[in-house]
Amino acid sequence: MRTPSLRRRVTFSGVLVFALLVVLLDIFVYLTLQRELESTLVEVLDSRVDLARELGAQLPPRELVDRLTSLGVPVALTTADGAVIAGEPAVPRFGDGPPGPPSTLSVPRVSASVEFEDGAVVEVFASRAGVRSTLARTAVLLAVGTAAAVIVAVLLFRRTAALVVAPLDEMVAAAGRTAGGQTGERLRPDDPDTELGRLATAYDTMLDTLEQALETAFAAEERTRRFVDDAAHQMRTPIATLRSCVESLLRVTDPSTRDELFGYIVQETARCQRLLDDLLAAARLDQAPDLRLVLQDVTALCLDEVDRARNLAPTLTLQVSAPDGPVEAHVDHDAVREVLANLLDNARRHARGRVDVSVAVDDEVVSVRILDDGPGVPDGTEERVFERFTSLDGRGGAGLGLPMARQVARAHGGELTYEDGAFELRLPRGAASFSDVRGESVR
Numbered sequence: 001m002r003t004p005s006l007r008r009r010v011t012f013s014g015v016l017v018f019a020l021l022v023v024l025l026d027i028f029v030y031l032t033l034q035r036e037l038e039s040t041l042v043e044v045l046d047s048r049v050d051l052a053r054e055l056g057a058q059l060p061p062r063e064l065v066d067r068l069t070s071l072g073v074p075v076a077l078t079t080a081d082g083a084v085i086a087g088e089p090a091v092p093r094f095g096d097g098p099p100g101p102p103s104t105l106s107v108p109r110v111s112a113s114v115e116f117e118d119g120a121v122v123e124v125f126a127s128r129a130g131v132r133s134t135l136a137r138t139a140v141l142l143a144v145g146t147a148a149a150v151i152v153a154v155l156l157f158r159r160t161a162a163l164v165v166a167p168l169d170e171m172v173a174a175a176g177r178t179a180g181g182q183t184g185e186r187l188r189p190d191d192p193d194t195e196l197g198r199l200a201t202a203y204d205t206m207l208d209t210l211e212q213a214l215e216t217a218f219a220a221e222e223r224t225r226r227f228v229d230d231a232a233h234q235m236r237t238p239i240a241t242l243r244s245c246v247e248s249l250l251r252v253t254d255p256s257t258r259d260e261l262f263g264y265i266v267q268e269t270a271r272c273q274r275l276l277d278d279l280l281a282a283a284r285l286d287q288a289p290d291l292r293l294v295l296q297d298v299t300a301l302c303l304d305e306v307d308r309a310r311n312l313a314p315t316l317t318l319q320v321s322a323p324d325g326p327v328e329a330h331v332d333h334d335a336v337r338e339v340l341a342n343l344l345d346n347a348r349r350h351a352r353g354r355v356d357v358s359v360a361v362d363d364e365v366v367s368v369r370i371l372d373d374g375p376g377v378p379d380g381t382e383e384r385v386f387e388r389f390t391s392l393d394g395r396g397g398a399g400l401g402l403p404m405a406r407q408v409a410r411a412h413g414g415e416l417t418y419e420d421g422a423f424e425l426r427l428p429r430g431a432a433s434f435s436d437v438r439g440e441s442v443r
Contacts, residue, residue, distance in 0.1 A: 006161075006165050006168065007158075007161045007162065007164075007165050008161075010157070010160070010161035010164055010165070011154065011157045011158050011160075011161045014153070014157040014160070014161070015150060015153050015154050015157050018149075018150070018153045018157075019146070019150050019153070022146050022149055022150070023146060026142040026143075026145075026146055029138075029142065030135070030138060030139060030142060033134070033135065033138055034131075034135055037130075037131045037134060037135070038131065041110065041126055041128065041131055042110075044126050045110055045111075045112050045124065045126040046112070048068075048073050048112070048124040048126065049112045049114055049124055051068070051071070051073065051124075052064070052068060052073070052075065052114045052122045052124050053114050055067055055068065056114060056116050056120075056122060057116075061077050061079055061085060061120055062085060064077065064122065065077050065085045065086070065087040066087065068087060068122075068124065069087035069088065069089055070089075072089045073089070073124055073125075074087065074088050074089060074109070074124065074125035074126075074127075075087045075122060075123065075124050075125070076122075076123045076125075077120060077121070077122050077123075078120065078121045078123075079119075079120050080118055080119030080120055108127070108128040108129065108132070109125045109126060109127045109128055109129075110125070110126050110128060111123050111124065111125045111126070112124055167196045167200075168196075170187070171187060171199070171200065171203060174187055174203075175203075178207065183207070183211055186204045186207065187200040187203055187204055188200070188204065189201060220387075223387075235272060238268035238269075238271045238272050239268075239272065241264060241268045242265060242268050242269065242272075245261045245262075245264050245265050245268070246265070248261055249261050249262075291332040291335055291408075291411055291412065292332050292333075293330045293331060293332055293412075294330065294331075294332075294333065295328050295329070295330055296328065296329060296330075296331050296333055296336070297326040297327060297328055298327045298328070298329055298331070298336070298359060298361075298366050298368065298427070299320075299322040299323075299326060299327045299359050300326070301333070301336055301337055301340060302320055302322070302340060302357055302359055302368060303320060304337070305337060305340040305341050305344055306318050306320055306344065306357055308341070308344075309344045309345070309348055309355070312345075312348065313348050315353075316348060316351060316353060316354070316355060317353060317354045317355070318344075318354075318355045318356075318357065319354070319355070319356050319357065320357045320358075320359070321356070321357070321358045321359070322358070322359035323359065323360070323361060327359055327361045327366055328429070329366045329427050329428070329429040330429065330430060331412060331427055332408075332412070335408045335411075335412075336408070336412075336427070338404075338405075338408065339405040339408050339409060339416070339425060340368070340425075342401040342402065342404070342405045343370045343405065343423050343425070344357075344370065345401075346401065346402070346423075347370055347371075347372040347374070347423075348372075350372055350374035350375065350376075351372035351373055351374045352372075352373050352374055353373060354372065354373045355370065355371070355372045355373075356369075356370075356371045356372075357369070357370050357371075358371075361429075363429075364428060364429060364430070365414070365426050365427065365428055365429065366426070366427045366428075366429055367424055367425065367426045367427075368424070368425040368427075369422050369423070369424045369425075370422060370423045370424075370425075371421060371422035376421045377418055377421075382417075382418045382419075385402050385418060386402050386403055386406050386416070386418075387403060402416075405425075409425055409426070409427065412427050412428065413427075413428045414426045414427040414428055
């Protein structure tokens with residue numbers, strides 16, 4: 001990204017535009033003055049022609065030339081027989097002789113002719129020297145004035161540019177203070193619809209998002225640390241029990257006692273395995289699930305998991321309601337069963353005596369709703385239950401089941417939510433949903 005000086009760019013752009021406008025104005029003034037002077041010169045020449053015509057009707061050729069010369073009109077008369085009589089008004093000259101005939105002068109001039117009845121032709125002249133000198137002086141004055149105006153404009157635009165970029169300097173200072181630890185500072189623009197206002201609003205929004213992300217990261221880090229501390233604390237007991245049992249096996253000879261010790265070892269080993277599985281699941285939670293989508297009967301998957309839950313809780317009433325016939329969708333068999341098992345285990349732990357599972361389907365989505373008669377999720381925590389390491393029941397769970405279940409649902413292109421006291425799993429029926437959501441093909 002190129003980062004030129006905004007102050008210099010504002011100054012240069014402003015001065016460039018100003019200089020361009022002044023030059024265009026100078027050109028307009030110069031051309032207008034030139035046109036007016038040329039028009040005046042033509043009028044002077046026309047008046048001299050009229051004068052020559054009027055006097056020519058009254059005076060003979062020689063007197064006509066003298067009379068026009070005395071009136072300040074340069075003139076040249078060509079008689080009918082070809083003789084040329086020239087007259088030039090006296091012009092003060094220093095160190096020069098008398099003026100020669102008009103044809104020998106180097107002064108630029110314009111002329112017009114008058115022909116009389118006797119064949120004589122009178123040519124009167126008007127000098128362009130005054131026009132040229134006036135235009136030259138005007139050009140010099142315009143150039144000097146333009147240069148002075150540009151110099152003044154540079155000084156003024158430098159000051160103006162400093163005022164223009166002052167809000168940016170304020171933003172830079174605020175960013176520096178934020179980098180120094182003052183994260184609560186905001187710009188709060190008074191007019192968010194201007195360019196600087198939109199920039200300040202975007203800056204404040206960025207800081208809000210950053211602070212929220214940092215708070216979320218710190219909270220997740222704290223939950224992770226707390227979970228690891230709890231897991232380490234809980235593993236101390238089974239490891240100590242395992243060590244005690246192994247040491248006792250080295251000393252005990254009674255078969256029944258040895259069998260009892262072996263039973264303890266199996267139980268504590270399973271307990272350690274569960275804790276290690278939780279830690280492994282936490283490490284893999286951010287990885288995308290590896291799904292294999294095939295056409296499955298979602299109702300059959302629900303019935304299988306409900307039968308498993310009945311075996312684990314024979315005193316619990318579990319009911320399934322579903323449409324007649326199979327409800328098919330392209331899903332990963334094992335992943336969906338894991339989600340259903342997690343939701344049913346959660347309902348089984350909290351239900352007082354009944355769990356209802358309902359399956360619904362439309363043209364695009366299959367939904368599975370699991371409702372228990374337990375206390376439900378407390379108000380305001382409907383989304384917190386899907387955060388990792390969040391356990392609201394106080395029973396020492398890792399708090400990873402529901403986050404992983406939602407991740408699997410979203411990997412299918414669906415969703416898992418808690419609404420109206422029930423967990424609802426929604427899965428698209430089409431096979432293309434997974435690639436649509438992930439942006440890649442199903443692995």
